[in-house]
Amino acid sequence: MSDHVYKKIELTGSSSAGIQQAIENAVAKASKTIKNMRWLEVIETRGHIEEGKVAHWQVTIKIGFTIE
Secondary structure, eight states: OOOOOEEEEEEEEEESSOHHHHHHHHHHHHHTTOOOEEEEEEEEEEEEEETTEEEEEEEEEEEEEEOO
């Protein structure tokens, strides 16, 4: 295994479908401009409540990627 240097960025994804989809939305958007993504870390999970029900999820993640 070779040595790597990583950079981390913090993103918040959102979805009305659920936590997993909020994470996937953030990763998919980041993948359009960031190369060599290797891992993610969930930092915070929030939900928006409307009329006594969860209406929307927001998940903050850190994504690590290798520097070329």
